[in-house]
Amino acid sequence: MFDYETIRVVWWLFIGVVVIAFALTEGFDFGVSTLLPFIGKNDSERRVIINTVGATWEGNQVWLVLLGGAIFAVWPAVYATLFSGLYVAMLLVLFALFFRPAGFDYRSKVADPRWRQTWDWCLFLGGTLPPLLLGVLIGNFILGLPFHLNNDLRTIYDGEFLDLLSPFALWCGVVSVAISSYHGALFLKLRTQDIIYDRATHFITFAGPLVLGGLLLTMAWVVLAIDRPEITQMTATNAPSNPLTKTVIASGISWVKHFMHYPWMLLAPLLAIVGFSGAWLLGRGTHTALAFISNSLGMIGTLLTVGFGLFPFLLISTTAPSSSLTLWDASSSHNSLLLSFWITVIFLPIVLLYTRWVYKVMWGTVTEQEILTHSHTLY
Amino acid sequence: MFGDDIVMLSRLQFGLTALYHFLFVPLTLGMTFILGIMESVYVMTGKEVYKDMTKFWGKLFGINFAMGVTTGLTLEFQFGTNWAYYSHYVGDIFGPLLASEGWMAFFLESTFVGLFFFGWDKLSKVQHLMVTWLLAVGTSLSALWILIANGWMQYPVGAEFNFETLRMEMTSFADVFFNPVAQVKFVHTVAAGYVTGSMFVLGISSWYLLNNRDIGFARRSFSIASAFGLASVLSVIVLGDESGYTEGETQKIKLAAIEAEWETEAAPASFTLIGIPNQDTHKTDYALKIPYLLGLIATRSINEEVQGLKELRQENMRRIKSGQQAYDGLQKLRSGDRSEETRQYFLTHKADLGYGLLLKKYTENIVDADPALIDKAADDSVPKVAPLFWTFRIMVACGFTMLFIFALSFYYCATRVADQKRWLMRMAVWCIPLPWIAAETGWFVAEFGRQPWTISGVLPTHLSVSSVSANQLWFSIGGFALFYTVLLVIELYLMLKYVRMGPSSLHTGCYHLEQPLHSTIR
Numbered sequence: 001m002f003d004y005e006t007i008r009v010v011w012w013l014f015i016g017v018v019v020i021a022f023a024l025t026e027g028f029d030f031g032v033s034t035l036l037p038f039i040g041k042n043d044s045e046r047r048v049i050i051n052t053v054g055a056t057w058e059g060n061q062v063w064l065v066l067l068g069g070a071i072f073a074v075w076p077a078v079y080a081t082l083f084s085g086l087y088v089a090m091l092l093v094l095f096a097l098f099f100r101p102a103g104f105d106y107r108s109k110v111a112d113p114r115w116r117q118t119w120d121w122c123l124f125l126g127g128t129l130p131p132l133l134l135g136v137l138i139g140n141f142i143l144g145l146p147f148h149l150n151n152d153l154r155t156i157y158d159g160e161f162l163d164l165l166s167p168f169a170l171w172c173g174v175v176s177v178a179i180s181s182y183h184g185a186l187f188l189k190l191r192t193q194d195i196i197y198d199r200a201t202h203f204i205t206f207a208g209p210l211v212l213g214g215l216l217l218t219m220a221w222v223v224l225a226i227d228r229p230e231i232t233q234m235t236a237t238n239a240p241s242n243p244l245t246k247t248v249i250a251s252g253i254s255w256v257k258h259f260m261h262y263p264w265m266l267l268a269p270l271l272a273i274v275g276f277s278g279a280w281l282l283g284r285g286t287h288t289a290l291a292f293i294s295n296s297l298g299m300i301g302t303l304l305t306v307g308f309g310l311f312p313f314l315l316i317s318t319t320a321p322s323s324s325l326t327l328w329d330a331s332s333s334h335n336s337l338l339l340s341f342w343i344t345v346i347f348l349p350i351v352l353l354y355t356r357w358v359y360k361v362m363w364g365t366v367t368e369q370e371i372l373t374h375s376h377t378l379y
Numbered sequence: 380m381f382g383d384d385i386v387m388l389s390r391l392q393f394g395l396t397a398l399y400h401f402l403f404v405p406l407t408l409g410m411t412f413i414l415g416i417m418e419s420v421y422v423m424t425g426k427e428v429y430k431d432m433t434k435f436w437g438k439l440f441g442i443n444f445a446m447g448v449t450t451g452l453t454l455e456f457q458f459g460t461n462w463a464y465y466s467h468y469v470g471d472i473f474g475p476l477l478a479s480e481g482w483m484a485f486f487l488e489s490t491f492v493g494l495f496f497f498g499w500d501k502l503s504k505v506q507h508l509m510v511t512w513l514l515a516v517g518t519s520l521s522a523l524w525i526l527i528a529n530g531w532m533q534y535p536v537g538a539e540f541n542f543e544t545l546r547m548e549m550t551s552f553a554d555v556f557f558n559p560v561a562q563v564k565f566v567h568t569v570a571a572g573y574v575t576g577s578m579f580v581l582g583i584s585s586w587y588l589l590n591n592r593d594i595g596f597a598r599r600s601f602s603i604a605s606a607f608g609l610a611s612v613l614s615v616i617v618l619g620d621e622s623g624y625t626e627g628e629t630q631k632i633k634l635a636a637i638e639a640e641w642e643t644e645a646a647p648a649s650f651t652l653i654g655i656p657n658q659d660t661h662k663t664d665y666a667l668k669i670p671y672l673l674g675l676i677a678t679r680s681i682n683e684e685v686q687g688l689k690e691l692r693q694e695n696m697r698r699i700k701s702g703q704q705a706y707d708g709l710q711k712l713r714s715g716d717r718s719e720e721t722r723q724y725f726l727t728h729k730a731d732l733g734y735g736l737l738l739k740k741y742t743e744n745i746v747d748a749d750p751a752l753i754d755k756a757a758d759d760s761v762p763k764v765a766p767l768f769w770t771f772r773i774m775v776a777c778g779f780t781m782l783f784i785f786a787l788s789f790y791y792c793a794t795r796v797a798d799q800k801r802w803l804m805r806m807a808v809w810c811i812p813l814p815w816i817a818a819e820t821g822w823f824v825a826e827f828g829r830q831p832w833t834i835s836g837v838l839p840t841h842l843s844v845s846s847v848s849a850n851q852l853w854f855s856i857g858g859f860a861l862f863y864t865v866l867l868v869i870e871l872y873l874m875l876k877y878v879r880m881g882p883s884s885l886h887t888g889c890y891h892l893e894q895p896l897h898s899t900i901r
Binding site for chain 2: 054055056057058059061062065066068069070071072073074076077079080081082083084087088090091094095097098100101102104105106109110152153154155156157240241242332333335336339340343344347348351354355358361362376377378
């Protein structure tokens with residue numbers, strides 16, 4: 001039905017959809033956990049906050065699992081290079097995620113306040129370290145990573161963990177945490193009332209300009225100081241996947257020039273700016289639902305900007321530019337991509353349908369009263 | 380080509396984290412079905428006690444489920460972090476199976492697990508029951524995809540090596556999905572999970588009955604567990620026998636090692652019940668043999684032979700030599716020689732390419748490897764007998780002990796005398812660990828028995844690892860040791876705390892610890 005070239009593009013878009021779904025859903029789960037110790041001042045307030053995401057966080061986290069699985073299925077070389085090259089960083093993400101299932105499920109099973117406070121800080125770490133580290137990773141995608149492929153197509157990493165922590169990448173991590181906390185604060189406004197609602201509003205009012213300013217600064221940094229490589233010679237876009245069949249020069253063109261090649265791609269950064277501006281303007285008042293949507297658009301715009309900006313690269317190599325992985329030469333076989341395509345086309349709508357139903361059932365304002373009357377069944 | 384320590388540490392880490400993950404998976408598999416059964420009875424009869432049973436056993440399930448989710452993430456990360464060349468080499472087949480698990484199963488169970496706990500007041504009885512069953516179906520579907528992936532590692536069908544991309548690529552999804560090894564493994568494994576859930580409920584209910592507390596609640600739990608457990612343990616044993624049969628077809632070496640079948644005997648081969656395998660003399664000392672049985676199990680016939688290890692090693696030697704030619708052809712193709720003659724040369728030997736790669740452990744120059752190295756590689760191709768021989772027998776012994784417990788429990792429940800059989804209840808309490816021992820030894824047999832391969836006959840384990848350093852591996856192993864130990868202590872603490880509280884933890888006011896003077900009732 002699709003030729004090899006088309007299905008490769010389709011999968012590039014699908015992976016984008018999964019990344020966005022992960023950021024939009026687990027984004028507020030992370031954000032809520034980051035804000036937990038600060039917006040919740042006592043046990044029942046904290047339980048209100050936890051229970052706004054308590055019934056649904058687990059389903060949201062599957063987007064991350066699925067993202068890993070989908071990259072494995074669609075771009076095995078990317079999965080292999082990313083996870084083994086960034087070994088320590090990936091394990092730190094994993095260890096941070098360990099705090100979440102136990103944090104949510106075990107926290108309220110024992111009444112001792114020390115037990116509960118310890119778990120609150122574990123939830124904070126589990127909700128803050130992953131967006132921080134994933135932001136650092138995105139920064140490094142933009143900068144490129146030191147790796148090469150040998151003659152057997154084995155991926156070999158030429159750097160160290162600490163090299164990842166360049167000022168630009170760390171800055172991307174900070175912006176990422178700011179965006180997820182902001183998303184979480186808007187979510188809290190949707191699901192709480194009184195004191196927690198007020199504190200979330202307060203956070204939104206002062207954090208809005210920081211998120212927007214942070215984003216603009218990142219964009220300026222990329223435009224002024226970072227170049228991207230360029231493919232000078234490459235085999236057909238429907239050839240068997242072998243990344244070593246092309247030639248790439250490092251620092252080929254600036255990001256601005258790349259976007260000028262495809263002017264329609266400029267819609268992405270524009271969407272990011274408009275979205276975050278709207279979220280700030282609307283989020284301070286009572287139009288929370290609109291603000292939440294606007295913020296989501298801002299996040300979509302940000303992620304699309306990175307994806308579009310890298311196109312057709314998936315992972316840029318700084319030490320051996322020709323080993324860089326692109327969507328044309330790092331994908332699975334035609335057969336395998338078609339199989340994954342059909343599975344996705346069938347199951348994505350089903351997943352969305354039942355997830356929507358679960359949200360509908362569980363939706364509503366979480367109150368302290370409810371926590372106190374269901375003390376033994378809620379988180 | 381890699382330091383042996385990198386390969387050893389990677390194997391150690393994967394083996395331990397996978398075994399650790401499988402402490403929680405079988406209980407999840409079993410408990411979700413038992414919860415579905417209990418709640419179905421509640422919806423059909425309207426008796427509140429069945430709702431309380433669903434909620435209480437659900438609490439224990441929840442404590443376990445959190446650990447299953449935590450430790451499952453590790454495995455998905457680990458294929459990439461520690462087995463990067465494996466991921467490149469077979470991602471085309473293995474990746475879609477993991478992604479399918481995400482789409483079809485993991486979303487299902489993770490989305491509905493929240494509703495199972497928090498949806499009681501927000502859903503009608505029937506809606507909630509549906510949620511519980513979807514949760515159960517989700518967990519078992521999850522196992523389906525993982526076992527299809529694992530089955531493919533044991534018996535890689537429906538895929539071919541592509542010399543242009545230097546990896547295996549899928550040729551037939553139907554062959555991968557309907558892989559006979561995978562299908563049998565799936566039923567064997569999920570049924571083992573159902574046994575685990577049943578043994579857990581049976582043992583804990585017995586403890587309540589022995590202590591004369593919450594009798595009605597415990598007795599009903601006991602009888603559901605005994606019935607479901609009996610059906611499940613029978614499936615495990617029958618399907619285990621079936622996988623003996625399929626392994627005879629595809630993984631002859633594993634079977635020969637499990638049975639310490641050093642040399643091919645005249646058909647039908649006898650079954651070594653017990654003995655002490657001796658790797659040096661290639662004999663089993665003090666062997667107690669049952670005539671004809673192995674031949675019947677493995678070949679389902681009386682005149683087919685079961686091949687012994689010596690003969691299989693000889694066969695592997697031939698394949699290693701053929702693999703050298705496959706590798707030679709591959710190098711020629713890659714250097715640009717695409718003549719028909721070279722293609723034919725490569726295609727003739729292609730099926731043995733993996734055997735040629737076994738030599739890479741000893742030399743970069745596979746094509747000209749000398750006979751001593753070929754001999755070493757052939758030695759590697761046969762797994763150590765004693766660990767497989769013993770773990771297999773421990774697994775089987777656990778299985779039959781549980782069959783005994785479930786059969787008697789079921790019989791005494793049916794004849795309504797279970798309450799008087801206190802020895803059986805005491806035995807049920809003590810035997811709670813058995814399903815875990817059986818599951819862990821079972822996985823050991825499956826995975827250790829596949830060595831030296833990650834993908835049988837296709838990709839050797841020592842080539843599959845990532846290019847990481849020993850320091851990085853020590854960092855991750857240290858991290859896992861720390862997190863997993865702390866989490867296990869916390870999990871066991873909570874599990875014991877809630878088991879001791881029993882249904883009183885529901886705070887309905889009708890159970891043992893909530894009664895005034897409950898201590899005098901004993």
